[in-house]
Amino acid sequence: MVIMFICKSRARVLAVALGVTMLLSTTACFDEEAPKDKPQVVAAIYPLAFVAERVAGSYADVTTLVPPGVEPHEYELTAAQIASLSTADIVIYQLGISPALDAAIEQNPPKSLVETGSLVALLPADPEEEPGWGEGTDNPSNPLDGGFDPHTWLNPSNMSIFATVFADKLVAADPIHKQEIGGAAETLQRELSQLSQEFRTGLTTCERREFVTSHAAFAYLAIAYDLKQIAIAGISPEDEPSPAQLAEVATLASQAGITTVFYESLVSPEYANMLATELGLKTDVLDPLESITDESLGADYLAVMRSNLEALKAANGCR
Numbered sequence: 001m002v003i004m005f006i007c008k009s010r011a012r013v014l015a016v017a018l019g020v021t022m023l024l025s026t027t028a029c030f031d032e033e034a035p036k037d038k039p040q041v042v043a044a045i046y047p048l049a050f051v052a053e054r055v056a057g058s059y060a061d062v063t064t065l066v067p068p069g070v071e072p073h074e075y076e077l078t079a080a081q082i083a084s085l086s087t088a089d090i091v092i093y094q095l096g097i098s099p100a101l102d103a104a105i106e107q108n109p110p111k112s113l114v115e116t117g118s119l120v121a122l123l124p125a126d127p128e129e130e131p132g133w134g135e136g137t138d139n140p141s142n143p144l145d146g147g148f149d150p151h152t153w154l155n156p157s158n159m160s161i162f163a164t165v166f167a168d169k170l171v172a173a174d175p176i177h178k179q180e181i182g183g184a185a186e187t188l189q190r191e192l193s194q195l196s197q198e199f200r201t202g203l204t205t206c207e208r209r210e211f212v213t214s215h216a217a218f219a220y221l222a223i224a225y226d227l228k229q230i231a232i233a234g235i236s237p238e239d240e241p242s243p244a245q246l247a248e249v250a251t252l253a254s255q256a257g258i259t260t261v262f263y264e265s266l267v268s269p270e271y272a273n274m275l276a277t278e279l280g281l282k283t284d285v286l287d288p289l290e291s292i293t294d295e296s297l298g299a300d301y302l303a304v305m306r307s308n309l310e311a312l313k314a315a316n317g318c319r
């Protein structure tokens with residue numbers, strides 16, 4: 001019975017089944033790396049899992065809800081994934097990226113939650129509206145009545161804020177590793193800051209600031225580096241453009257002297273191709289990092305963002 005109270009179930013089963021000595025069972029109990037001892041982290045989408053994994057290192061198990069290669073805006077969670085929201089030690093997610101996930105989190109409140117949209121100034125879904133702050137912050141200035149843009153991770157500075165808040169939550173769950181977790185967060189933040197500097201330098205002198213994308217995912221990146229996004233579809237790639245919207249994008253693209261229409265791998269390039277053909281332009285990939293696969297142009301967030309930077313520099317004639 002003593003063993004039952006001290007040990008995790010696997011050691012208990014072993015001790016009962018094999019009749020091993022108390023000493024052996026006790027040794028198993030104090031194995032620091034036993035998976036069950038680690039905080040369990042659930043991340044909604046790849047870029048948030050990237051933050052969690054980099055900050056946690058070996059001190060947490062991180063699971064990503066939206067599988068690789070799956071477009072998150074229309075993603076429906078499995079029953080097991082919904083259950084994992086309330087058993088996880090920490091859930092990190094972005095409100096508004098998937099309505100099914102928003103509903104699941106409301107119905108299964110996690111023990112500890114990092115809602116990344118509440119940590120930064122949100123951009124409106126409608127670019128004509130003024131930016132505002134996320135729900136739950138003290139800034140009452142703007143609730144963004146017309147809806148907001150959930151693609152907050154595409155500004156590396158926002159990722160740095162997520163790392164700070166996630167590290168605090170993880171330290172609360174695992175205070176013994178405060179120093180290691182804090183150190184990993186700082187290392188990641190240095191790398192994000194370096195990435196941001198590369199964007200600023202690389203995009204300083206360009207022939208134009210406008211770029212055309214298939215879905216309106218890049219407003220946070222655009223505002224951070226003084227670019228202007230012209231999007232064919234809306235905030236969700238499922239928002240198909242009307243003929244009038246397509247005509248407007250074509251006019252804006254011509255006026256701006258656009259050379260390239262960007263598309264992304266998870267969404268059909270139908271409208272990007274249509275526009276490029278009509279205007280005689282090139283197409284290229286600009287990755288909103290909603291997922292990562294073997295086909296992604298880089299192994300992680302930092303590498304894919306650098307591919308995005310190179311694509312933007314080439315399309316916009318940056319020196």
Ligand SMILES: [Zn+2]
Pocket residue numbers: 073151215217235236237288290
């Ligand atoms: Zn998106």
